[in-house]
Structure formats: structure tokens, C-alpha cells
Amino acid sequence: MSVAIENFVKAIYKNGKSKTNNTKPGNIAKVLNISSAAATDMAQKLAAKNVVIYEKYQPLKLTEKGNKMALSIVRKHRLWESLLFKLFDLSLHDIHKEAELLEHQTSDLLAEKISEYLGNPKFDPHGDPIPNADGEITTIDTSIPLSKAQEGKSYIISRLISSDKEFFDFCSANGLKYGNTVTISKQFISSKMTQISINNNTIVLNSDFTNIIYVNENN
Structure with a gap:
């Protein structure tokens, strides 16, 4: 294709x-x-x-055929993001751009070798699930947007849903990375803003950010 x-x-x-x-x-x-x-x-x-x-x-x-094709492309894209992030510590924006190019030149064999090298990861550095070789996503998504998180609770960042460079630059500068812990200090409902604590810093985010940063409760 x-x-x-x-x-x-x-x-x-x-x-x-x-x-x-x-x-x-x-x-x-x-x-x-x-x-x-x-x-x-x-x-x-x-x-x-x-x-x-x-x-x-x-x-x-x-169709079933089309869905399988899409998941194969998504798998290759997210595996490349994971590899580039691991080997070169590229920014989340840069790994996305490079993976957009590499996904189309990757055979199923190479994708499998990349997956094996990485330890068959289930998520990429953005927190997006990586389909397996059969085109299946075996993980269950229980995450919620930061805007829906409860005050006083701690959460683990699980997904960063964007391709915008400025967004990722901001997240990187403030420790908003997949796997990091944030505490919800205050939800400003009327102004649609969320005050969080992360790495001993206090940050106030508007809904443009809190609707695309997803978290899971830190049990």
C-alpha cells in the first residue's frame, strides 16, 4: 500500500x-x-x-481488513517512537515527526525485532497503547483527563495526547511526563483551570492542557 x-x-x-x-x-x-x-x-x-x-x-x-491495516501502521509508529526515545532521548514532538516517516518503511519483521529489543512494551512514551503483532490492543484504558481529577488526590500521568511542539516543550520543562506523579491541589471549575503540584512546584493549567493530559489514580 x-x-x-x-x-x-x-x-x-x-x-x-x-x-x-x-x-x-x-x-x-x-x-x-x-x-x-x-x-x-x-x-x-x-x-x-x-x-x-x-x-x-x-x-x-x-472494514476488518482496513482496521487491521491501521493497527499495523499504528504499531510501527509507536514502536519507532519508543525506540527513538530510548536510544536518543529525542523530544516527544521529534519522535512523533520521525516516526511518521519511518512507519511507512518498516516491515512486519523489523517491527517485531524492535518490539523484542524494547521488551515488548505495551505503551509508547506518550502513554498511547501499542498494538501487538496480531493487531490487538490488550491493555484496558482506565485513565481520565486531568480536568476530571479530584482535589487532594495523587495521580500518575498516563497519556499526553498531542502532536504540538510547544505543548511537549512545556510538559518537558515542567516534569509533565508519562509515568510521573502529580497531585491535584485545586480544581477551578468556573474558570476551567487546575492547580497541580509536581516535583515540588505548583503549576496552574487551563483546559487546553488538562483535557489532553490523562492520568490514573495513584493507588
Whole structure:
């Protein structure tokens, strides 16, 4: 499959898992920076190959074949992120950019070798689950956004859902990394802000941050 097809299928998968769950061709076009007409044309072509389910004016859906393809691409992407982070300590933004390129050049054999080298990780450095070789996500996501966390409790950062460089630079500078512990000092409900304590520092975050930083309760 071409890079364009792989990116198209991956975009449908990821958008289908997002909060907006918008997989209409026009929205997929925006994600991929292509025209709506090009997205519709691609969807129709992939429907003929039993990769996508296409109905006019309806959201796009992946077939079983398409879902398996998407999970294979996602697996390779997240394994590369994990490897680059381990070997070179690149920023979360940089590993994402590089993995976007490398995922398309990676065979199933190489993906398996990378996974074995890393100890078959279940999560990448962003906290996103890594599908196994059979295209299955075996972990159960119990995380919640920081905006929903309770005052006075401690949590473990489990996911950082973004590809924005400034976001990751801020997180890195303030210790907001996957696996680190944060304590919720105060939830400012009306202003949609959250005051947290981390590494003996106090930080106030707005909803732009607290809705894309996910945590699990620190039991």
C-alpha cells in the first residue's frame, strides 16, 4: 500500500477513536491537508478494495481488513517512537515527526525485532497503547483527563495526547511526563483551570492542557 493510503486509513482509525469521532471525508481531508474531493475519491477507491466502508454523506468506517491495516501502521509508529526515545532521548514532538516517516518503511519483521529489543512494551512514551503483532490492543484504558481529577488526590500521568511542539516543550520543562506523579491541589471549575503540584512546584493549567493530559489514580 502507498504512503497516501496508509495515512488515510490511519487518519480514519485515529479520528474514530478521538473525542469528536468525526470520520466524514471532509474532516479526514482537513487532517491530511488534502481537498474534500480527493478524500472522497480515496474513500471510494478503498471501498472497492474492501478497506473502507463508504456511503455518501456518512462517516467513513474501516472494514476488518482496513482496521487491521491501521493497527499495523499504528504499531510501527509507536514502536519507532519508543525506540527513538530510548536510544536518543529525542523530544516527544521529534519522535512523533520521525516516526511518521519511518512507519511507512518498516516491515512486519523489523517491527517485531524492535518490539523484542524494547521488551515488548505495551505503551509508547506518550502513554498511547501499542498494538501487538496480531493487531490487538490488550491493555484496558482506565485513565481520565486531568480536568476530571479530584482535589487532594495523587495521580500518575498516563497519556499526553498531542502532536504540538510547544505543548511537549512545556510538559518537558515542567516534569509533565508519562509515568510521573502529580497531585491535584485545586480544581477551578468556573474558570476551567487546575492547580497541580509536581516535583515540588505548583503549576496552574487551563483546559487546553488538562483535557489532553490523562492520568490514573495513584493507588
